[in-house]
Amino acid sequence: MAEKAFGAIELGGTKTFVLIAKDRSKIYSRNIFPTLSPEQTIPDITNYFRDQAKVFNVKLESIGIGSFGPLDLDPKSKTFGYITSTPKQGWQFTNLKGKIEDSLQAPVVIDTDVNASALREFQSLLKQDINCFVYITIGTGIGGGFIINGELVHGLVHPEFRHIKIPHDKHIDPFIGICPYHRDCFEGLASGPALEERWHISPSLLPKHHMAWELEADYISLALMNLICTISPQKIILGGDVMHQVHLFEKIHQKTRDVLNNYIKSKYLEDHIQELIAMPYLQDNSGIFGALDLAMINNS
Amino acid sequence: MAEKAFGAIELGGTKTFVLIAKDRSKIYSRNIFPTLSPEQTIPDITNYFRDQAKVFNVKLESIGIGSFGPLDLDPKSKTFGYITSTPKQGWQFTNLKGKIEDSLQAPVVIDTDVNASALREFQSLLKQDINCFVYITIGTGIGGGFIINGELVHGLVHPEFRHIKIPHDKHIDPFIGICPYHRDCFEGLASGPALEERWHISPSLLPKHHMAWELEADYISLALMNLICTISPQKIILGGDVMHQVHLFEKIHQKTRDVLNNYIKSKYLEDHIQELIAMPYLQDNSGIFGALDLAMINNS
Numbered sequence: 056m057a058e059k060a061f062g063a064i065e066l067g068g069t070k071t072f073v074l075i076a077k078d079r080s081k082i083y084s085r086n087i088f089p090t091l092s093p094e095q096t097i098p099d100i101t102n103y104f105r106d107q108a109k110v111f112n113v114k115l116e117s118i119g120i121g122s123f124g125p126l127d128l129d130p131k132s133k134t135f136g137y138i139t140s141t142p143k144q145g146w147q148f149t150n151l152k153g154k155i156e157d158s159l160q161a162p163v164v165i166d167t168d169v170n171a172s173a174l175r176e177f178q179s180l181l182k183q184d185i186n187c188f189v190y191i192t193i194g195t196g197i198g199g200g201f202i203i204n205g206e207l208v209h210g211l212v213h214p215e216f217r218h219i220k221i222p223h224d225k226h227i228d229p230f231i232g233i234c235p236y237h238r239d240c241f242e243g244l245a246s247g248p249a250l251e252e253r254w255h256i257s258p259s260l261l262p263k264h265h266m267a268w269e270l271e272a273d274y275i276s277l278a279l280m281n282l283i284c285t286i287s288p289q290k291i292i293l294g295g296d297v298m299h300q301v302h303l304f305e306k307i308h309q310k311t312r313d314v315l316n317n318y319i320k321s322k323y324l325e326d327h328i329q330e331l332i333a334m335p336y337l338q339d340n341s342g343i344f345g346a347l348d349l350a351m352i353n354n355s
Numbered sequence: 356m357a358e359k360a361f362g363a364i365e366l367g368g369t370k371t372f373v374l375i376a377k378d379r380s381k382i383y384s385r386n387i388f389p390t391l392s393p394e395q396t397i398p399d400i401t402n403y404f405r406d407q408a409k410v411f412n413v414k415l416e417s418i419g420i421g422s423f424g425p426l427d428l429d430p431k432s433k434t435f436g437y438i439t440s441t442p443k444q445g446w447q448f449t450n451l452k453g454k455i456e457d458s459l460q461a462p463v464v465i466d467t468d469v470n471a472s473a474l475r476e477f478q479s480l481l482k483q484d485i486n487c488f489v490y491i492t493i494g495t496g497i498g499g500g501f502i503i504n505g506e507l508v509h510g511l512v513h514p515e516f517r518h519i520k521i522p523h524d525k526h527i528d529p530f531i532g533i534c535p536y537h538r539d540c541f542e543g544l545a546s547g548p549a550l551e552e553r554w555h556i557s558p559s560l561l562p563k564h565h566m567a568w569e570l571e572a573d574y575i576s577l578a579l580m581n582l583i584c585t586i587s588p589q590k591i592i593l594g595g596d597v598m599h600q601v602h603l604f605e606k607i608h609q610k611t612r613d614v615l616n617n618y619i620k621s622k623y624l625e626d627h628i629q630e631l632i633a634m635p636y637l638q639d640n641s642g643i644f645g646a647l648d649l650a651m652i653n654n655s
Binding site for chain 2: 125139140186187199201203204205206208209210211212213214215216217218219220221222223236237240277280281282283284285286287288289314315316317318319320321323324331
């Protein structure tokens, strides 16, 4: 008889990660392919699971998806589990959960890619008694996943953090920003594509001492100040491509303290800001392993 | 034998409200006195409870306090239940919970005044299946109380919202702001005292069509945009003295929609923003009845 296993999908804007595992420690198989159209990529995903389940003689109990959004995550909605008004061509109003469930005949648990990452990063901290946890990704886009009082936060839509407004001094930085909705919101100023448009070079090629990183750390610190003043997280993980620039962390620690200006009286913030605002434990693997956590959420 | 009852205290910066009740519907007694020094006001509070408990022949099971802050709300801390670094003269590092517990020999449940208000306002909405709720007060100060996934949020310190940074166009509004830590943060621009210093008149005397209210609604809307983009609340209650200007609500609904600029795809936000961003159910009574809820939290 086939052994029980779980499937995980991280559906990103450019790449799709898939994985089959018995549990968090035993991985049967994993793969990556480009995210093309839904007509191409959804069968790529379901064929992978069908083939590999046969190869390893396993039966998928459930499948977790961490997907780019926006998603409809309201279980009472008619379009629950759909990708909704995404700018990504062809994917608008795709019934992601439904199509994969129908094709694989297994229950699918869906959430945002950032929530999946948040879940995985949070699990690795469980001993620390944290009731307000935030995972932020700064890359092609900016996103935020929140775990508060033991559960992922799903509000009116889903938390995102990306489009908050921060002070933007145009005398210092005349760049108008790239957000199609708000121009110079946080994502419009500080995402990877914003950096690229601002400096006419891929951010990964910008040298460590380029003033771009000072400005980037300024914007991230203002956004973190707002986050800290809004819900007072005990842990903030910063992931995503832009944060591969690890030298940013030191700048962010310093500048966040500077903008808060000793308002928050917390010894932890004063003495351990490098633990409060930290790198992801699983680096870029949080998303796919978080999707596995979603699959196992009712089975662990 | 004395009947069981509960005590409630709302300790504000200028006034202290006290109340004894059998439950949420049967009030034995309530009173108000000025908040003076801790040496004067704490005995005022404890004498009130001792006297009135005798008058009504009740025994206080527990007492709830909603207090101005900042408070130490970490149960593991040595100064748990203290008012900490408040600017309010004489109250720095006052063991509020301990002193009242010792004097009245009854357990005290303490939280911020805004959290108490949030709790009461949230209780009146319980049927609505809301897992992300925010109460904001805009008055002498600005504060925020968050109930997420069924519980009040207590993070690293406690959420406050007040000191977030929002865009401030000095060409439109050259006012430098009054926050001693950050000058033109949200509280520095939009609290009651900020309005008073900006326009040289008590905000309650500013006429409805004064441009002050346009500017005020602009700042509140930017702050709400950040709140909505950060944790996506299903309900935002705006209380406090400044919000007694009920004409502000319509401006805020319009301007919040304008600054979000159709980014958030939510029918509720599009069609029911006046329910999403609403007046407090209990007006200015949320705080003291929220303190009663705190007292009853382990007894109801």
